[in-house]
Amino acid sequence: MERGWRTPLLLVVLALAAVGCAAPGTSPSPAGSRLVYGLTLAPSGIDPHIDVSSELGIPLSSVYDTLVYRSEEGEFLPMLAESWDVSEDGTVYTFRLRRGIRFHDGTDFDAAAVKRTLDRVADPNTGSRKAVVLLGPYEGCRVLDQYTLAVYLREPFAPLLDSFSQVYLAPASPAALDRWGDEYQFHQVGTGPYMMRDYAPNDHLTLVRNPAYVPPPGIFRHEGLPEAGEVEFRFLVEPAIRLLALEAGDADVVGEIPPQDAARIETSEDLYLVPTRIPGLPLVGFLNTTAFPTDDLDVRRALVLGADRTQLVRTVFGDYSPVAVGPLSHNHTHYSSAVEALYPEADVQQAAALLEEAGWTMADDGLRYRDGQPLQLQAYVMTWGLVPEVAELLQAQWRALGVDLVLNEVTFTAALAAVAENRHNLIFWSEPGTDGDLLRSFFHTESIGVRNWSRVSSPELDALLDQARAEGDPQRRAELYGRAQTLIMEEALILPIRDYVNLNGVRRCVSDLRFDSRGWFPVLHDLRLSGSCR
Numbered sequence: 001m002e003r004g005w006r007t008p009l010l011l012v013v014l015a016l017a018a019v020g021c022a023a024p025g026t027s028p029s030p031a032g033s034r035l036v037y038g039l040t041l042a043p044s045g046i047d048p049h050i051d052v053s054s055e056l057g058i059p060l061s062s063v064y065d066t067l068v069y070r071s072e073e074g075e076f077l078p079m080l081a082e083s084w085d086v087s088e089d090g091t092v093y094t095f096r097l098r099r100g101i102r103f104h105d106g107t108d109f110d111a112a113a114v115k116r117t118l119d120r121v122a123d124p125n126t127g128s129r130k131a132v133v134l135l136g137p138y139e140g141c142r143v144l145d146q147y148t149l150a151v152y153l154r155e156p157f158a159p160l161l162d163s164f165s166q167v168y169l170a171p172a173s174p175a176a177l178d179r180w181g182d183e184y185q186f187h188q189v190g191t192g193p194y195m196m197r198d199y200a201p202n203d204h205l206t207l208v209r210n211p212a213y214v215p216p217p218g219i220f221r222h223e224g225l226p227e228a229g230e231v232e233f234r235f236l237v238e239p240a241i242r243l244l245a246l247e248a249g250d251a252d253v254v255g256e257i258p259p260q261d262a263a264r265i266e267t268s269e270d271l272y273l274v275p276t277r278i279p280g281l282p283l284v285g286f287l288n289t290t291a292f293p294t295d296d297l298d299v300r301r302a303l304v305l306g307a308d309r310t311q312l313v314r315t316v317f318g319d320y321s322p323v324a325v326g327p328l329s330h331n332h333t334h335y336s337s338a339v340e341a342l343y344p345e346a347d348v349q350q351a352a353a354l355l356e357e358a359g360w361t362m363a364d365d366g367l368r369y370r371d372g373q374p375l376q377l378q379a380y381v382m383t384w385g386l387v388p389e390v391a392e393l394l395q396a397q398w399r400a401l402g403v404d405l406v407l408n409e410v411t412f413t414a415a416l417a418a419v420a421e422n423r424h425n426l427i428f429w430s431e432p433g434t435d436g437d438l439l440r441s442f443f444h445t446e447s448i449g450v451r452n453w454s455r456v457s458s459p460e461l462d463a464l465l466d467q468a469r470a471e472g473d474p475q476r477r478a479e480l481y482g483r484a485q486t487l488i489m490e491e492a493l494i495l496p497i498r499d500y501v502n503l504n505g506v507r508r509c510v511s512d513l514r515f516d517s518r519g520w521f522p523v524l525h526d527l528r529l530s531g532s533c534r
Contacts (some may be wrong), residue, residue, distance in 0.1 A: 033529050035228040035510065037522070038236040038245055038254035042202045047185040048168045049121050052130040054432055054520045057167045058255075059205050059233050061521040062226075063104075064170030064190030067095060067114070068161055069219050070434060070517045074333045076161045079216045080109065080171060080191065090156030090472050097147040103173035104195040104210060111149040115141050116174040118151070133441075134163035136469075156470040158477060159435040167521070193226050193525045205233040207524075215525070221512070226525040246271055246505045252533045253510060253522070257503040258386075259318040265505050274504040275320055278519040279332040280432040281442065282324035283385065285394075285495035286453035287426060293375060294425045298358040300492035303377075304343050306351035306401040307394060313498045316389045320503060324496035326485045327439060331499070334436030336482035342489045343496075351401055360402070368402035376404040377425035380415045387428045390497060419453055427453050430500050434518055436481035440465045443488060454493040461487050509533040 043053035048060055069079040081095040101109040118141050121131040132138075136157035142150050153160070163169055176189035188196045193215070194207035209229050236242050236254060243261040245251040247270070257265065257273070265271045287300045294300055313323045322330055326339035352362075360368040360375050368375040377398075381391045388409060395405040405426070410418065418424050431438065441447050444465050445457040461484060468480035488494065502520065506513055511528045515521060 033228050034230045034232065034534055035253070035524075035527070035529065036251045036534070037231055037233045038242060038251040039205075039233050040236060040239075040242070040254070040256040042235045042237055045185055046199065046205075047188070048170060049117065049131045049172070050126060050128050050185075054518075057518075057521045059194075059196075059207055059231070060170075060188065060190075061167045061192075061516065062194040062207060062231075062524040063188055063192045063196050064167050064172070065192045065216065066167065066170045067097075067164040069216070070162065070165040072517050074434070074517065076165060077216075077218055079165075079219060080114075081164075084161075086472070090158070090470065091153045093151040093153075093160060094144070095149050095151070097149065098216070099147055101191050101214065102212065103176070103191050104189045105173050105176055107173055107175045109171065109191050110146050111143040112146075113174050114149050114171045115143055116177065117169070117171045120172075120177060121169065131168040134159075134166060134169055136160060136163070156472065158469060158471055159437040162435040162437075166518075194231065197230075202235055204235070207231045207233075220523065220525045221514075222526050222528075227528050228524065231524060243505060246507060249507070249534070252507045253504060253513065255502050255504045255520075257505045259316070259320055259503065262320060262503045262505070263318065270508055272506055272508060274506055274513055276502045276504060276515045276519045277322075277329070277331045278432050278500040278502055279329050279434050279517070280500070281327060281430055281438060282329050282499045283387070283390070283428065283430040283497045284324065284327065285379075285426045285428050285497065286442075287493060287495060288422070288424055288453070288455055289491075289493065290455040291378075291422055291425055293360075293370075294377065296358055297492060298354045299360070299375075302351040302354040302358075302401070303398065303403070304492050304495050305347045305354070306398055306403070307495055308346040308397055309495075309497060310345070311397070312390055312393050315393055316386050317498055317501075321498040321501045324499050326496055327442070327488050327494055328436070328481075328485060329499040332436075333434060334478055334481040336478075336485045338482055339485050339489045342486070348401060355402070362402045366399070366402060367404055374404055375402060376406060378406050378408060378418075378423060379426040379428075380418045380424050381407050381409050381428065382412055382415055383409060385430065390428070394495075420449070422455070424453070426495075428497075429453065432500070432518055432520060436477065436484075437465075437469050439481065439484055439488075440469060443484070443493065456491065456493050458487070458491070461491075507533060 039055055041055040043055050045051040046056040065080050067081040069077045082098050084095045086093055120126055121128050137154040139152040139154045144150055173189035180187045186199050193210050193213045195210050197206040197208050199205045236245055239258050242254045242257055246254055262273055265273045287294045309323050313321055328335045359370045363369050381388055391407050398405050441451050445462050448455055464480050464484040468477050471477045509530045513527045514523050
């Protein structure tokens with residue numbers, strides 16, 4: 001079975017060897033050059049059309065090319081689509097595709113292949129968790145000719161180009177989809193610079209260079225084929241072993257290095273640090289607007305004012321993370337600086353005054369009471385990303401204000417159960433994303449019961465998010481998202497904590513490591529190896 005798709009590749013390799021030359025534009029690459037890349041999460045599945053993990057994109061963003069490419073500056077560039085246009089009413093996107101592109105199995109890339117992928121994502125039987133959401137109000141698509149495809153929407157959906165720049169909607173080989181069915185995640189076939197060789201869950205995933213790859217113009221910094229002939233991804237789930245793996249030479253690149261280990265890397269002669277800022281929802285604490293006592297706006301504002309966020313971030317994350325100021329990170333395309341003036345720094349006196357006005361008075365035991373009831377909050381704390389450390393420090397800060405923060409350390413499933421039963425006052429989360437539509441999934445009334453963990457239902461906020469989603473003018477969209485961010489902070493729906501920064505440890509035999517506009521996915525095509533790392 002497996003031989004079927006590898007045969008065309010073998011023929012390509014033999015053909016290149018026979019003529020004694022590399023593919024057009026190829027620069028010489030050291031034979032056997034091999035990179036080992038540490039992954040920090042072992043997802044339950046890695047089919048990009050089905051699964052949701054950011055971790056799957058680290059290897060697979062090099063297996064697949066996407067229709068459009070989002071540059072680090074946020075510009076959309078042609079990748080598998082040569083060009084596109086959008087109808088005046090914003091409901092029809094017409095893509096004209098590159099010709100002469102082949103999937104790794106040797107089959108042609110064309111409009112029918114894109115349609116096959118989108119049909120698969122939209123099919124409820126596929127069970128897509130993220131890709132189908134990225135399609136928004138998708139109605140269907142139609143092949144206009146072999147290299148032209150029209151995508152139809154029920155209503156305008158401005159984030160669609162951002163969606164098509166993500167690996168979750170990347171075109172896959174129809175032949176491979178048909179052949180492997182439910183086992184496709186183990187045999188993924190795209191058009192990218194690397195081909196998937198094998199995948200053993202919880203152990204490793206290996207990519208090999210695609211010798212027939214034709215890079216799209218203007219995307220990569222280096223011409224020709226990628227330098228690393230093979231990239232093995234290993235799962236280094238335990239934070240404590242990541243630095244050890246680098247120091248021992250068992251891995252060449254490892255992400256999500258703990259801050260205390262990052263400081264050690266900065267003094268190393270063999271390693272260096274690549275901090276990468278992740279755009280999206282920062283690490284925030286959602287304040288529940290429908291559970292006592294955080295259903296009182298004065299209480300929520302007091303909690304935000306009473307938290308010394310700079311101390312939280314510096315103590316837990318060192319100097320590696322900016323202090324967050326709102327629901328979008330500073331480096332997000334739709335970030336609004338207007339939120340910076342709302343809670344510029346901690347103000348315990350003002351926080352105490354707000355609580356007094358709300359009827360919460362300080363008692364001899366150092367806690368505040370109203371009508372004999374203590375000012376007590378229930379926080380549900382998941383164990384990822386140093387969130388427990390943040391919660392413990394916040395507990396101490398709010399205790400000085402007279403607030404009793406009860407910490408319930410739980411799994412993700414238990415946290416969702418607490419949210420479903422409206423037992424939480426505070427829950428922490430962070431989410432990567434490059435379009436402002438991210439806000440809709442957390443603050444729109446329709447998201448209550450899903451991810452609207454503040455449980456806010458605001459007609460004004462809903463209208464802003466709906467208008468921004470449908471607005472085709474980029475400047476007007478930015479204005480709408482700016483007003484939405486201000487409203488979110490005026491209503492104290494979240495406690496912003498830190499902009500997420502992924503600390504990557506790298507051995508010095510690796511150079512030119514950079515990441516795409518989302519910050520998580522390395523551009524393997526561009527990295528260089530000094531000789532070979534191994």
